[in-house]
Amino acid sequence: MVIFMKLEIKNLKKNYGQKTALNGVSITFEAGIYGILGENGAGKSTFLNLLTDNVARTSGEVLSDGADILTLGKKYRRKLGYMPQQQGLYEQFTGKAFLFYMASLKEISLKEAKGQIQELLLKVNLSDAAGKRISRYSGGMKQRLLLAQALLGKPELIILDEPTAGLDPKERIRMRNLITEVSKDKIVLFATHIVSDIECIADYVVLLHRGEALRIDTPANLIDEVKSRIFERQCKKEEIDEVRTKYPYGNVLQKRDGLVYRIAEERQPEGFLPAKEDLSLEDVYMFHIGRKIAD
């Protein structure tokens, strides 16, 4: 019987001086893809940095199979694959050289590294560009290379910080497909503010807002929860500004009949009708986070 890794976060806090970046987050992660959704400054990167021990926590625990990751140290990091938000790469290295370098940092033997790197380059479609310098890679290629290095060593926990940032639609689809492909029997955490990425691949969604985890559930459940609280109204172009002044967090949608202004409220406002079609995580986001930001 194969035992999969379990990552428990207990009351995790992080303060930067007077500012609270993370305020007592408690979550348990098991095998699956978890999308961490939140606005800019919600604490997504801080959360991930705490999990990779790049930032010291103020209080709380992060347990990997029952043991604190600070105690485990190297043992924990052997199970970890991390893809940072910034495209931090050695521009003078070739793609292949960079992967070999990361393999040596991950204590992978040369023989094993050769096999894994070949396989990963094929998977991320960088085999042809492996011998070129990273300075000549496009943004999408750099992201794929970063993903490849995160997958080196067959980690059990894969942490991806904004993996599709700056990519065009085609690249984003490719990246999402890759993540789905490698996520079997692993814990994949990926932080993003692009809702559609989570909709497509996440098994669970963690909604973060101002350092707090508002909701942790499957996308379907989250949508069900808010479907009775999403309202919309048909507007002409000239009317949008007027409606927006009253409901600034709303969403303008282009439908067959014309423009529609969609909002999220506890009760149905005057002039608005319940939205029945095309409900998505964006509406969940708008309900839980968008309104709060507007307030």
Added chain:
Amino acid sequence: MDALRSRNCFDRRMSMECYRFFYHKKILLLFAALFLLNGALFLREQLSGSSYIEIREETDFRLKLSEALSVRSDTEWTEYLAAAEAYADSESRRNALMEIAEQAEYLRGYEDYVQGILAGAERISGFSVFDSESSGFSKQNAENTVRAYKRVEGVPLVPGNDKPLVRLIGYRYLFVFPLVMVILTAFVMARGQKNGMPQVIYSTAGGRFKLGVKRCICLCASSFLLHALCLLQLCLLSVRLYGEIDFGRSIQSIEMFSDVTYCISTAGFVFHFYLITSFAIAIIGVFVWMCISLIPHTAMAALAVSAFLLAEQSFAGSLTLQHSLRYLKYMNVLEYLRTDEYLFHYYGFGIFGGAVGLLTVMKAGMIVFFLLFSICGSAAFLSRPSGGGRIKAIFQSVSHFIGTRVKSVYICKAADKPKRYVGKCCRLFPAELYKTLVCNKGVWVLLFLAFAASGTVTERTRVFTETEQYIHDFYEKYAGTVTEEMREYLLSERETAEFLVREYKRIYELYREGKTEKTEYYKAEAAAREAGIALQGLDFIDSEVRRADALKEARGIQICLFDTAGYQRLFTEAGANTQRKIAVFALLSQMVLLSGSFQYEETSQMVRLLRSAPKGRTGLFRAKRKCAVVLSVFVTVLFYAIHIYAAAEQYGLPELSAPVQSVKTLQDFPLPVSLVVYLTGINAARMIVYALAGVCLFQLSAVLEQKALLIGATMIVVVPVLLERTGHAVWGKLSLFELFNVNGIVTGRAEPAWTFGKLAVLLAVLLGTGALSRKNWRG
């Protein structure tokens, strides 16, 4: 209103271009460093043969003489100069007198010189053979020459202080630094070809041809400004050394400019010289800018520029005025900087069968080149930044073809083998070396500093006094242990020398009494003089023989006699200046290589990724530290090899297997080792000290920013050395140089207490920073 708005926009854009360039702190710092280097090299060139005091003494005397001559008529000069000989009681004064005498002779003979040229030219133009068509050049040239020199017929000449201007114009690197700065300016202007900026600029109203013209103007203005600043700096230094320049005299008063064929004051000529050379520098700058604008790949552009300039250099160097391909020599961007030919002299240039003054040809060529480069460079802005556009497309396809062809035929084949070793080379330690030397451009820093070090430690050709030459010749014949043969030779030489001295005394008495010829006396005097030199030499050699005998008796060490000058430069106070320079360069290399070790990870934004890996903390730290040690050792080997090589080349390092006590200053060294063992031991000890320092620097780089570390380390190492020159010996004791030099410790010159104290401080810093840096990196 539109015109006014347009003009205001143009002015604003001009100032923004200047702001864009001059706001760049690194460039400004680099320029400041180049200015300082320019001044330092100029001073070094001037002070290579004499000290500052000697030069000033010569200057003061020369100024007095030239002032005195200027108030006298030329018929009185000879008498005055003869009388001045009595005051020329030092070498520098004698040099000054000689220069003034030469100047006086030149000034007196100038009019005759001009008349001679006029007469010759008139004679040539009168020959009937030159009336034919085929000889159009010779006749025209003769006529032009007459016209040219008639302009300066009877020009009033005044004696004065020529030296500051002559030394300034004759400075070897007069145009090098302004040229380098202008080329850098061109590259900085072209900065931003990546990152989408060209597309943004191209889409604006003023982002095409006008922008190109504006940048061209900025570049030209920079050339004139930078050249003016460099010239002014050198002028001030020259004036400080050689006295003030009299700008009011006619330029022909200075012999160097005797062939300038237009009436102009020194001030006017210097201004003309400045304008022409600034324009020449601007042309090269605009050419570089044009290449960068047209060729998208910076490395390819640099290659094109280098290839063109090399070709120009070869044409300028190999062709002559009479050569059929002379146009390649004179329509040449580098030749415009060789002003001595076309600006200081009059030459005729054959063109379409006729003759034109070379200066006119050069000026026309400069204008043509400038217009060509500036128009092409500005027109590059007309074409679309990415793809499209005729001009850029042509260059892009050519550079792409060359690049891919060269790459596919040569580079790919050559690169195939190393690719197999990529895996091994990318393990932690080799990757650290790669990051430091290649990614951080450390190898270029090392090469530059090694080149600079080899330049500064190379001393001027060794000059022997007569006694030293005698001793040197003896060592050439008899280097080695003291043998009976050597002793016999020394005895016989001494006997011969003493005999010659006695003989001279005898012949002198006879000559006084009139009993012998003058020639006999002179012969005896010359022989006695030689004998005197030999006796001085023999005294020295005998003292060495006695030292050898004493050491053998006291300690059983058989030393060798040979020329130890090379070893003295390496080990003793005699070479302290050079030793210090080498230590400075070695330390500087270490600082530059190692101070950015951790900062590189920050700037690459790799820190988080590295720390998340199992070996990204302690493992990586250890690899970096190993790299620091290896690089420190390499730096030591490199710079001290340069030092040893310079000493070997200049002075020789003979008898390496001789006991170290053979060098007089090391005769008290306790261990009976050979010179090669001693040399190895000293350098091994140095390696250890440098390695410790290297690790300290590396560890500090985890705690401090690179700039702060560089400044702090420089202050700690350099400031005590500078303060020591104020005369306070305590600063010398605080200085870390002795620690790196090691010689003082071994020879006992450095006090043990201070040495151990400094070592203890170094070790304390090493241990203290070790813990702190590890903690900092691990997070």
